[in-house]
Amino acid sequence: MVMGVFADSLSAQPSGATYATAASPEAGGTTLLGYGTIGTPNDAVGNKPNNNSATLRADGLGRSAAILLSFTNERLATPAAPVTIYVRTDINALTHSNVISVVGFRATGTAITTNPFKNYSLADGTIFLAITLTESFKAVKITLNNTGTNDLVRIYYAFHSENATNTSNPYPFNAGDCGLPNVTTKEDAAVLLGRFTVNNPVNAIDGDTVTHSSFATNGLSLGNTKIRQTFFFNSYSNESDAVRIVISRSGSLVALNLATNIELKAYNGETLVSTTQLANDLLSADLLGLLNNDKRVTFYYYPKQTNGQAFIFDRLELSLNVAVLGVNLAANALNVHDVRRVPGAPSVPVTNTVCTNVGSILLTAASALEGVVNSLSFNWYTGLRGGNSLITNKQYTPTGMTATGSRTYYVDVTKPGCPLPSARHQVNLNVVNAPSTPPINLIP
Structure with missing residues (x-):
């Protein structure tokens, strides 16, 4: 099947987007330790979308900086019809994602219990934080706690869309479909002796096979620790489609050990449709040799059911099981250069x-x-x-x-x-x- 696509550019909002219209800054801290700062809060509302922004800085122990962005009207949301709020921010929000919270608020001013926010990076460098709410809301609050640095986190605007067709992708099906993902997310893991993350996630969807995202850590793996990056395609696949993936290795890990602990999962919406281990199913001996020599390796993944039947999918999750590796990676362990949905290979009698x-x-x-x-x-x-x-x-x-x-x-x-x-x-x-x-x- 072929799904229709919209011609909007990646920097345009989904049609019917409703933007926050009022901003309230909240600086946290103490007289002794100092307070966080919020710069130009009203630049996060107004004639949106544009590139004006509020800034949050929390550069000391006990300090926090928050901004409450309110919509003009309360928005109805239910478990059967959830609504996602997207907050446009910058790369520093990904760097400090472990000390940021995003919370929805009712019209009464009370907070709504929600799951942790998700992050979405677009190929043009735009970054969103998103929460999905299952009860009515009127505002969203973004809080930055002590970062230990002087970094600013920019908040450009918040919106929800009446016409959003995909609660986990602010730009569903809106670009010419040659298989390049329009959005990617990363999922970090914090452990007792460090933090695992994906650096520069957008580099895996910029169409350049030289640049890359990097699965990395600054600590020692403890417990069941995985680093994940998910790629959202512009439309649903055809049943025969494959995913072309270009990776390389960094550091001292043996290629086979690295590849054995890379897992690929394909989804149709939120439904898991296929899972495979990279080394077991996809990498031949010659490709493993190239990976061991720190060369870029290209391979193809065909999402299929256990009976071999092909599946329609719209996203791919790539995860690295750091816990099984059991080492301090100290730097980048896995680089993802490119992810692309492509046609399945043609058939001819072998x-x-x-x-x-x-x-x-x-x-x-x-x-x-x-x-x-x-x-x-x-x-x-x-x-x-x-x-x-x-x-x-x-x-x-x-x-x-x-x-x-x-x-x-x-x-x-x-x-x-x-x-x-x-x-x-x-x-x-x-x-x-x-x-x-x-x-x-x-x-x-």
């Missing part, structure tokens, strides 16, 4: 026989996207990776096979207007001598 007296064979590729997506492009190669295309066509006829032996070709498929193809499908040709013609005995 093994084909060619007779030397014929010397050629017609190969025809097929894709599950045919009849769903028009103008697919098929390219044929002599190698699994790299090299120039032999021909761009659904069909290819290798010739000159007049001696016994074997040949191997590869074919991929690309959606129109998209930069990245599928994985390559291997096609083996066995060249054999023509069968002997048996003699004919003539009986007079």
